[in-house]
Amino acid sequence: MRRLDDFRLKLGQHELVPIMVGGMGVDISSADLALEVARLGGVGHISDAMIKTVTDRRYKTKYVKAKQALYKYNAESDDKSSVKFNLGHLAEATRLHVEGTMTRKQGSGLVFINCMEKLTMNAPKETLKVRMDAAMTAGIDGITLAAGLHLGSLALIEDHPRFRDVKLGIIVSSVRALQLFLKKNARLNRLPDYVVVEGPLAGGHLGFGMDWAEYDLATITTEVLQYLKAEQLDIPVLPAGGIFTGSDAVRFMEMGGAGVQVATRFTVTKECGLPDEVKQEYFKAGEDDIEVNQISPTGYPMRMIKSSPGIGDGIRPNCEAYGYLLDANGKCAYVTAYNREVAAHPGEKRISVMDKTCLCTHMRNFEIWTCGQLTWKLKDTTRKASDGSYQLLSAEHVFKDYQFSTDDTIALPEPA
Numbered sequence: 230m231r232r233l234d235d236f237r238l239k240l241g242q243h244e245l246v247p248i249m250v251g252g253m254g255v256d257i258s259s260a261d262l263a264l265e266v267a268r269l270g271g272v273g274h275i276s277d278a279m280i281k282t283v284t285d286r287r288y289k290t291k292y293v294k295a296k297q298a299l300y301k302y303n304a305e306s307d308d309k310s311s312v313k314f315n316l317g318h319l320a321e322a323t324r325l326h327v328e329g330t331m332t333r334k335q336g337s338g339l340v341f342i343n344c345m346e347k348l349t350m351n352a353p354k355e356t357l358k359v360r361m362d363a364a365m366t367a368g369i370d371g372i373t374l375a376a377g378l379h380l381g382s383l384a385l386i387e388d389h390p391r392f393r394d395v396k397l398g399i400i401v402s403s404v405r406a407l408q409l410f411l412k413k414n415a416r417l418n419r420l421p422d423y424v425v426v427e428g429p430l431a432g433g434h435l436g437f438g439m440d441w442a443e444y445d446l447a448t449i450t451t452e453v454l455q456y457l458k459a460e461q462l463d464i465p466v467l468p469a470g471g472i473f474t475g476s477d478a479v480r481f482m483e484m485g486g487a488g489v490q491v492a493t494r495f496t497v498t499k500e501c502g503l504p505d506e507v508k509q510e511y512f513k514a515g516e517d518d519i520e521v522n523q524i525s526p527t528g529y530p531m532r533m534i535k536s537s538p539g540i541g542d543g544i545r546p547n548c549e550a551y552g553y554l555l556d557a558n559g560k561c562a563y564v565t566a567y568n569r570e571v572a573a574h575p576g577e578k579r580i581s582v583m584d585k586t587c588l589c590t591h592m593r594n595f596e597i598w599t600c601g602q603l604t605w606k607l608k609d610t611t612r613k614a615s616d617g618s619y620q621l622l623s624a625e626h627v628f629k630d631y632q633f634s635t636d637d638t639i640a641l642p643e644p645a
């Protein structure tokens with residue numbers, strides 16, 4: 230039986246181990262995780278989600294405090310439209326995070342950044358342009374366009390000197406989304422360097438409706454591969470979502486995949502940015518503890534562990550400090566839901582908002598535990614200690630398990 234290591238992912242001049250670890254927002258796919266994956270010869274991702282919060286935490290900047298102080302006057306107001314991001318600070322924060330990562334890079338692999346279109350930041354085009362421009366200037370190897378159709382995203386950066394040299398990829402969940410993307414960007418004469426096909430079992434936001442269970446990754450991957458072949462487009466395709474073992478990955482390579490994008494198995498590694506106690510929650514979760522719900526203000530369904538502390542919480546919106554999900558009109562579905570509950574419960578100190586969550590605050594505080602569908606299998610990838618806790622893994626261990634395992638086996642770590 231073949232191993233994933235029998236294949237190589239070719240991206241331009243680069244020959245890589247065909248393992249891409251996907252972006253996991255708000256520093257879950259930390260620089261340490263991405264760098265370790267690159268050191269081992271694969272592709273790691275950092276994410277620019279809530280970048281100012283990330284740099285404040287990692288590089289001791291004070292961007293969030295400064296923004297909060299600037300807009301303090303607005304905290305009691307329902308209208309968040311005046312709460313804008315300072316584009317200079319946004320560029321600076323992106324530069325810090327990307328440079329801080331890239332200067333530490335070793336090995337033959339690559340580090341990409343995950344850029345979600347749904348982070349509309351009260352000025353979608355302007356902020357996305359700044360984020361991508363700054364990441365390229367700071368030396369990122371590639372940008373993965375995520376959480377959105379990105380019909381106008383490439384045009385935003387076409388004048389950047391690195392537009393044709395940086396690797397650019399797009400995440401799609403249907404052949405239709407890919408067709409639209411290619412059509413809208415045809416004028417630029419700049420094909421994507423890779424396409425990630427994300428199926429319904431992935432973590433984070435889903436590119437499906439609540440009927441996600443009716444779709445499957447193998448079928449969508451086949452459709453995408455057939456379409457590209459018919460169009461004579463030689464673009465590497467990386468399936469993602471529910472690829473749990475090296476053998477799962479090999480099956481997708483044999484179908485014509487150029488590599489795989491994986492994430493869930495890396496959430497319980499030491500390098501992952503989640504706090505260790507949250508990693509234990511991922512290990513402990515059973516199949517029935519995982520749900521896809523609609524509480525994300527982005528409007529996309531999102532998968533999470535049902536006991537996430539952020540679910541049902543009624544915290545006051547924190548847009549003055551964060552505000553990453555404010556749309557082009559300064560609106561966020563959580564702000565609307567929160568105001569509705571406040572109006573319905575006059576005088577109550579603590580309210581609960583069940584239908585939406587303040588995703589900025591709770592992702593920042595690791596209180597929404599988004600996860601892949603197969604998170605419940607993580608407990609089988611490690612050892613359990615006598616106190617009931619699970620042994621954290623190293624990213625190297627998980628990476629090599631994908632790379633070298635056969636027969637659907639999963640190697641357990643050396644006892645701690």
Ligand SMILES: Cc1cc2nc3c(=O)[nH]c(=O)nc-3n(C[C@H](O)[C@H](O)[C@H](O)COP(=O)(O)O)c2cc1C
Nearest residue numbers: 251252253254375431432433470471491492493601
């Ligand atoms: C905790 C977690 C957070 C994620 N956050 C993001 C994100 O911010 N942006 C994104 O494009 N995908 C995100 N994803 C999706 C992954 O990048 C990846 O494509 C997918 O989860 C792969 O499937 P797997 O987790 O079953 O291996 C996230 C996944 C997980 C598990």
